[in-house]
Amino acid sequence: MSVRDRLDAFANDPVTPGGALRRIGVTAFVSVVLAVTLFPLYWTVNTSFKTPSESQQLPPTFLPQEFTIQGYPNVLFENNGLDVLIHSVGVSLGATILALVIGVPAGYAYARNPGRVGGKNVAFWILSIRMFPPIAPILPLFFMFSDRGIGIIDTYLVMILLYLTFNVPLTVWLMRSFFQDIPKAVEEAALIDGVSRFTAFYKVALPLVAPGLVATTLLVWVFSWNEFQFALVFTRSNVQTYPVIIPSLVGGHATLWNQIAALTVLAMIPVIAISLLMQRRLIRGLTLGAVKG
Amino acid sequence: MTEIELEHVTKVFGDDVVAVDDVSLTIEDGELVVLVGPSGSGKSTTLRMIAGLEDVTEGTIRIDGEVVNDVQPQDRDIAMVFQSFALYPHRSVRRNISFPLEARGVAGEERDQRVEEVARTLGIEELLDRRPSQLSGGQQQRVALGRAIVRDPRAFLMDEPLANLDAKLRKEMRREVVLLQEDLGVTMVHVTHNQEEAMTMGDRIAVMNEGRIQQVAPPDETYDRPANRFVAEFIGSPSMNMIVGQVEDGQFRADAADIAVTLPAALADATTSDRVTLGIRPEHVVLGESGENAAFGGEVDVVENLGNNQIVYFDYGRFEFLAEVGPDHAVAAGDEVGIALPADHVHLFDGTAPDSERVERAAAPTQ
Numbered sequence: 001m002s003v004r005d006r007l008d009a010f011a012n013d014p015v016t017p018g019g020a021l022r023r024i025g026v027t028a029f030v031s032v033v034l035a036v037t038l039f040p041l042y043w044t045v046n047t048s049f050k051t052p053s054e055s056q057q058l059p060p061t062f063l064p065q066e067f068t069i070q071g072y073p074n075v076l077f078e079n080n081g082l083d084v085l086i087h088s089v090g091v092s093l094g095a096t097i098l099a100l101v102i103g104v105p106a107g108y109a110y111a112r113n114p115g116r117v118g119g120k121n122v123a124f125w126i127l128s129i130r131m132f133p134p135i136a137p138i139l140p141l142f143f144m145f146s147d148r149g150i151g152i153i154d155t156y157l158v159m160i161l162l163y164l165t166f167n168v169p170l171t172v173w174l175m176r177s178f179f180q181d182i183p184k185a186v187e188e189a190a191l192i193d194g195v196s197r198f199t200a201f202y203k204v205a206l207p208l209v210a211p212g213l214v215a216t217t218l219l220v221w222v223f224s225w226n227e228f229q230f231a232l233v234f235t236r237s238n239v240q241t242y243p244v245i246i247p248s249l250v251g252g253h254a255t256l257w258n259q260i261a262a263l264t265v266l267a268m269i270p271v272i273a274i275s276l277l278m279q280r281r282l283i284r285g286l287t288l289g290a291v292k293g
Numbered sequence: 294m295t296e297i298e299l300e301h302v303t304k305v306f307g308d309d310v311v312a313v314d315d316v317s318l319t320i321e322d323g324e325l326v327v328l329v330g331p332s333g334s335g336k337s338t339t340l341r342m343i344a345g346l347e348d349v350t351e352g353t354i355r356i357d358g359e360v361v362n363d364v365q366p367q368d369r370d371i372a373m374v375f376q377s378f379a380l381y382p383h384r385s386v387r388r389n390i391s392f393p394l395e396a397r398g399v400a401g402e403e404r405d406q407r408v409e410e411v412a413r414t415l416g417i418e419e420l421l422d423r424r425p426s427q428l429s430g431g432q433q434q435r436v437a438l439g440r441a442i443v444r445d446p447r448a449f450l451m452d453e454p455l456a457n458l459d460a461k462l463r464k465e466m467r468r469e470v471v472l473l474q475e476d477l478g479v480t481m482v483h484v485t486h487n488q489e490e491a492m493t494m495g496d497r498i499a500v501m502n503e504g505r506i507q508q509v510a511p512p513d514e515t516y517d518r519p520a521n522r523f524v525a526e527f528i529g530s531p532s533m534n535m536i537v538g539q540v541e542d543g544q545f546r547a548d549a550a551d552i553a554v555t556l557p558a559a560l561a562d563a564t565t566s567d568r569v570t571l572g573i574r575p576e577h578v579v580l581g582e583s584g585e586n587a588a589f590g591g592e593v594d595v596v597e598n599l600g601n602n603q604i605v606y607f608d609y610g611r612f613e614f615l616a617e618v619g620p621d622h623a624v625a626a627g628d629e630v631g632i633a634l635p636a637d638h639v640h641l642f643d644g645t646a647p648d649s650e651r652v653e654r655a656a657a658p659t660q
Contacts, residue, residue: 185379188346191366193440194374194396208382 002220041268048261048279072266075259085266088241090156092224095163099220101191102164103171104213108201112187123176126272134229137165142233162230162286163178167220174219178212179205214278222271233245242267295357295447295480295548296322297343302352303550304338304504312338314504315352318447320608325474325481326509327495329488329526335504336484340450343482345369345572356447370377372441376453378433380425386412386436387421393444411439438473448480467494482630488528492516500524502647525572525640531604533572537645540564545571551613552589554634559602559654560641570642570649575637580605580630587631596626607632 040078047055048071049064056069075081109117117123141162145152154156182205190200206213228243235244242263247262249256297320304313313335319566322328328336341347347367354361361369372393380389381555386542387408394404412418415435424432434454440447451470455463474481490514491498500507500515500523508520519525525533538547538587542562545554554571591607598620605624607614615630618624642649 020411143295183377185375185377185381186381188344188366188395189379189440190392191346191371192344192369192371192382192391194367194370194444196367204381206311255471 014274024061025193044261044264046261046267047257048265049263050258052175052254052258055261056254058160061251069260075249075263076266079256079259079264080240081242081259081263082233083244084240084245086155086264087239088243088267090227091159091163091239091241094156094160095224096217096220098160099164099167099171101214103168103216104175104206105169105201105226107172107175108179110176112184122282123172126169127173128169129172130166134166138229138233142210145234153234154192154238156239158234159239159241162234163224163227171216174216175212178209178216181212182208187251210272218274218278220233221274225267225271228235296320296357296569297448297480297482298353298356298358299339299343300353300355302339302342302354304335304342305350307382311504314505316506318499318506318509319351319410320480320482323478325471325483325494325496327491327498328482328484328501329491329495329498330501330507330621332486333503334501336486337452340373340452340482340484344371344450345371347595365551366493370447371450372444372446372448373452374434374441374454375449375646378425378454378457380436382425382439385424386417386428386439387423389425389436390421390439390443393440395424397444399444407443409441409496411443414442415439426465430458431466433458433465434458434462438470442473442477446593448482449474451481453484453486454486457485463490468493473486477509489530492528498528501526502527507648518642518653519651520642521647522570522572522642522649525642525651526647531575531615531617533574534578535641535642536571536612536614537568538571539568540641545569547571547609550589550609551574552609554588554639555610555636556639557636557654558638558642561651563654564641564643566644566649567644570643570645571634572635572640575604575615575617576601576602576647577635578614579633579635580616580618580624588634590629590631593624593626593628593630594626603608 027112046063049067049069050061051064051066051068051070052060054065076085098123106117110123114120114123140189142153144150145158147153152161171175187200187204189195226243227241231241235241246260246263249260295605299316299318302313302316303311305311316335316339319327322541328339330336338347342349343356345361345364346646349362355370356369367599370459381392390408390411391404394400399407399495408421409418412421415438417432417435419438420432420436422499425436427607434457437454454464454470458466467490468553470483482492483494485494491500492515495512497509499509500520500522508524510516510518510520515524519528519533522535536545536547536552537549538545540546540561543556543558545556545561546552548568548612591609593605594604595610597606600620602620603618603622603624605616605618606618614632624630635638639651643652644650
């Protein structure tokens with residue numbers, strides 16, 4: 001039963017004494033969950049339109065008394081906001097594209113012919129990379145990438161490489177299971193119909209995992225976009241990403257809450273926009289009806 | 294002309310799972326050969342090797358004289374219909390059927406025309422713009438067939454394509470596939486576990502068991518003169534009665550019951566094993582005989598009336614014995630009846646294992 005069906009069923013529930021009680025219960029529960037999730041969002045947007053002094057005022061105001069958008073240009077142009085957002089886009093875009101370019105074919109290989117690519121053990125080793133805490137490899141990686149090593153600290157390259165360490169395993173494993181869900185016979189049919197293995201992959205297998213591919217892309221993008229630990233250690237000023245700059249706005253005697261909020265709002269936009277754009281594809285179950293029985 | 298030859302073909306999965314064991318078979322041009330056998334008999338694997346979807350472990354496969362062991366499936370110019378139909382769910386019916394043409398670079402008007410033509414042949418013109426998920430099983434089946442015939446392949450491989458259809462549709466499609474094959478005059482290999490399908494469809498039947506071919510022959514021959522005990526039991530419904538026993542002084546004596554059957558000398562003398570199996574098809578059993586004509590007697594256990602005939606069950610403890618009689622034959626559970634086995638229809642298998650060979654008489658009297 002899809003979420004939509006459940007909602008419809010809920011809306012059409014006949015009003016019996018028991019049903020009414022159930023409705024009140026469910027509505028109350030959903031309201032609490034929504035309040036907890038949406039309140040921070042509301043508070044961020046609210047704060048971003050306040051003046052610096054109002055944003056620090058106690059008790060706080062629930063709507064800006066003096067509405068201003070000044071926080072946005074301030075953080076963008078006086079506190080490097082624009083630069084870090086551009087860096088974030090660059091790093092996330094690079095990491096996402098590379099993770100997909102590497103991870104999608106690898107996931108396909110592990111789904112279709114694991115024996116030829118090292119089998120279950122290698123597949124699990126790839127996943128295990130995703131499991132250790134990022135702080136563990138930071139020190140050795142730092143020495144490898146610093147000027148004593150290959151000297152790529154504070155570049156797009158280093159950030160993208162680092163982000164691949166956790167995004168490639170994620171992509172491989174997610175895509176592996178999406179590919180496994182496609183009946184093998186559909187691809188075999190393509191081979192027999194006269195296309196090469198590679199054409200069968202991109203003309204048949206890939207379109208069939210489109211919803212999965214979209215979901216994976218979104219996750220990889222979000223993980224790269226929000227990453228903080230690696231960014232903090234491996235960037236200076238050249239390619240600082242936005243999560244790193246936010247703590248720097250927490251000053252000694254005054255915290256620029258309105259600017260922090262403004263930058264946060266801007267940082268949320270790409271994620272929300274991409275989710276909305278891809279939503280239609282995300283929920284479309286293309287493989288339905290691929291195979292009878 | 295397309296001739297498919299399998300020469301001592303063996304397929305081993307992993308280190309020691311022998312799926313197909315030394316199979317040799319020649320499928321003539323324009324012939325419809327049915328590979329039939331229980332699940333796990335290697336029939337699908339054999340088909341997949343012909344298609345190129347499985348590597349051949351040992352032996353040679355030739356298509357029109359050319360060794361194809363290392364030829365990729367896409368270069369064999371063979372069409373295949375899968376049990377699951379394996380339609381492309383993201384493409385419309387039109388684009389499913391046109392896929393093999395796209396793959397071969399056939400474009401534009403010619404492609405559209407051929408798709409329309411095939412759709413007309415199969416009666417699915419109205420469905421061309423639907424998605425596979427919007428079709429019924431029978432319609433999906435037709436689309437799968439359409440995708441196979443649209444490009445004039447050298448041969449058709451059918452991997453249990455009727456197994457997913459309901460009984461009525463299955464019989465309909467069975468006839469349609471045969472007519473289509475005759476129309477196109479194309480070489481076809483059809484895999485099924487259904488012996489009735491094999492009997493009705495094949496020019497010849499190759500019965501398989503445990504990776505080996507048991508017999509290759511026209512349907513009536515596998516029925517009348519099964520090569521061994523396995524074929525005898527597998528082909529025909531209800532199954533041939535099998536009684537294990539010994540041959541003594543020209544007589545067959547059952548192990549498990551007081552049954553003695555006088556055998557024609559040609560049969561009795563030809564056995565070499567200590568213990569043999571006597572077989573007779575239920576429809577050849579004659580009930581109600583008495584005295585010298587009756588080979589043995591029995592108490593009727595159950596009678597199943599199928600309308601056009603009746604199946605009479607006898608229970609001998611270690612084995613069951615079936616007779617098929619006409620609808621007017623008066624017989625009821627509990628009756629004591631004499632059972633006669635006409636010598637012409639008695640089969641004798643030299644041994645008790647499934648691969649025990651049928652003893653051939655000098656001149657086959659059933660023919």
